[in-house]
Amino acid sequence: MAKKDIPQLIKDNQVRTKWFWLGTILILLLLSAILLHDIGRPFYGLHSWAQASGAWAARSHVRYGLDYTKFCSTWAVGMPPVENPDRYWDHPQLNILIAAGSMKVFGINEWSLRLIDIFLAATALLVFILMVKDISNDKLALFSGFIYAAFPITGYFSMGGWPVLLGFLAMWMYLIIAGHTSKKIKKLHYVILALSLFFTIQFSWVGFFFAMGIGVHYVIGCLFKKKKPNWPLLIILAVAPLLSMVVNFTVMAAGYGWDFNKISTLYKWRSAKGEMEGVMQHGFDWPAWFARLWQHAVTNFTLTGLIITILYFAFVPLFVLSLPKDKNGKRELQYPCFWLFFFIPFFQLFVLKGCLWQHQTWEMPLAPFLAIAVALAIISTGTILKQLANKYFALTIQAILLAGLLTACFFGTKYYYDVRWQPPEKIEFFKKLNRQIPPDKALLSFEDFIVNQNEAKGGFYRPEIAWYLDRRITPAQSYEEVKQYAATGEYPFYILPAVNELKPLIVKLTQEYPYEVVPGINGETTKDGKFLKAGMYPYVIFNLTK
Known part of the structure; x- marks a missing residue:
């Protein structure tokens, strides 16, 4: 290369670098703008359960203090809370503790955690693009980053927070x-790798699959190349x-009173049938599982994106193989480090395959791959097409x-964004009860609003209801029970669904207590029959204080 070409080469590199960073910033702004959309919305949308449960546990840390929560996710409501609350041991505790810090700074509300998540999402996407x-x-980095940000799973659920950023x-x-x-x-790369993996x-737990994918990729690479x-x-990939x-399982086991059978039960549940356990009576239904995998993928990545991907893997590799290798042994248009990006979602999907049934988010590791x-x-x-026709x-x-x-x-x-797992009217219903019931009192209800996914997890209030009602709930399903609890003065209101099966009880209570009827609403589906909005029974609220 002539000496006069060197300054021009440096100038070209500088221009290319400026355009790369401009493109990167625009992509990060695009992702942030998508995630900022309706940032203050209530916890009533798609997968509102998970969104509300994390916020509920973080609120417990902030409101009741770490002396009460013992640095663990705690299901507590009201003020004062119960002396011995239920705690959630199934997941690592650090995520909720950091979320509580965000809530402490920005306040107890829906948007405080989402705001921090936008920052984490932009940082994670930046790391992905640079990687x-x-x-x-540059071209593939920007193009894939742009598509990653555009996927519905990213635009709604974000990037996955701290575990994905560190992964x-x-x-x-x-x-x-x-x-x-x-x-x-550099030595710093080893340090960052060890800390990130830990x-x-x-x-x-998602972080485990990043570690597993990286470790397997390296070992297989060494074996394949015979080096x-x-x-x-290798030590870092294994030990960190x-x-x-070990830390996570120790905390989890201690929380369960060193009952390792509960941990084993949870793993078997999540690695197999999960929430479909009651439906599958004769072994694991692989056709149903792959159907659900495809169903989620169509909405997470769009049918168009999946078809483009299938056509790429069906035809383009043959074309790529015909291209010459560069000095690093790579071909133009070759998928970079294919197996690394493939292993991570593969292990997550198949090791804990029971998570897929009710969790669109379990396909998140497929997003960078696709x-x-x-x-x-x-x-x-x-x-x-440039070779076959022309550039235009x-x-x-x-x-x-x-x-x-x-x-x-x-x-x-x-x-x-349009999906409603919880009707907005139901959220307003529980907000109203929250305003009417003093923090040290409880709600008497025909329904207990307890969910129990698995015997090892234990039961707890439906998270969205716990977040908005924020009061203890005591079930009462007979006239005598209602009268008995009402006499204690601890329960200002009693609610029950206004359905025909409960008409005799409703009639009896209307003769004793003032009441208010909350209208029900019908659920909705899209034009093509997909679920859109949940419905709600009408409710009767009885005032037990008058």
Whole structure:
């Protein structure tokens, strides 16, 4: 290369770097704008259970203090709370503790946790983009980051918070240390890798699958290439996750009174039938499981995105194999580190396959894998059509594919935001009861509003109701019970569904107490029959103080 070409090369690199960072910032702003949409909405939407449960546990830390909660997720309501509350041991505790810190700063409300999550999501997407850039190129990094942000699962559920941010950071450090990038390896990379692997599991069990995918990828790579492992790297990949798992299981076992059978029961439940246990009477139903996998994937990533991905893996690899390798042994348009991005969702989906039934979010690890595939599909289409036709035809087809995908993502994300697992009217109903019932009193109810997913988990109030009612609930299902509890003065109101089966009880109580009827509402479905909004029975509220 002539000396006069060097300044021009440096200038070109600087321009390319500026455009890369401009594109990255725009993508991060796009994701933030999507997630900011209706940030103060109540916990009534898709998967409102999970959103409300985390906020409820964080509120307990903030309101009652760590002396009361013992640094553990605690199901407590009212003021003062019960002396011996139920605690939630199934998940690592650090995530809720950090969330409580956010709630302490921004207040006890729905948007405080969402605001911090937007920051975490933007940071996680930034790490993803930089990681893909290091193992591939600027174009693929930006394109895949843009598609990742556009997926409905990302636009509604966000990126996955701390565990995904730290998981991506661990992947990036691993790729640098293992020689998959051109970066110079430093001791700091080892330190960040160890800390990321340890703390991603402290935040969530999801972190384990990042660690598992990275570890398996490295071991298989060493075996396949017949080379000795980098022992410091291998030790970190094994020891950091193991220590973190030991900490989590120790806390969990202590919480269960060292009843390891409960932990075993939970694992067997989540690794198999999960919430479908009552439906599957004759072994695991794999066709139903794969049908649910596809059902969630269609709404999470859109049918358009899935079709583009399938066509990419069906046809493009043959074209890629015909391309020459560069000095690093890579081919243009080759999927970078395919097996690493494949292993993480594969292990998560199949090791704890019972989680998939009721959790669209269990497919989150597929998002980066599919984002890269879709981006490569559209880029490859342009490259192939340029050779077969001309660049204008290629750009037209690329624009059509991208427009079709973005349109599908827009309507898919809109559908997720429109879903109502809890009717807004029901949320307002419990807000009203919260205002009317003093914090030291309780609600008397025909329904106990207790959910019990599994015997090992134990029962607890439905999280959305616990968040908005924020009062203890005592069940009473007969006239005599209502009279007995009313006499204590601890229960200002009694509620029950206004249904025909309870008409005799309702008639009796109307002769004793003033009452108010809360109208019911009908559920809704979309034009194509998908669930949209839950309905609600009419309720009767009896005033037991008059």
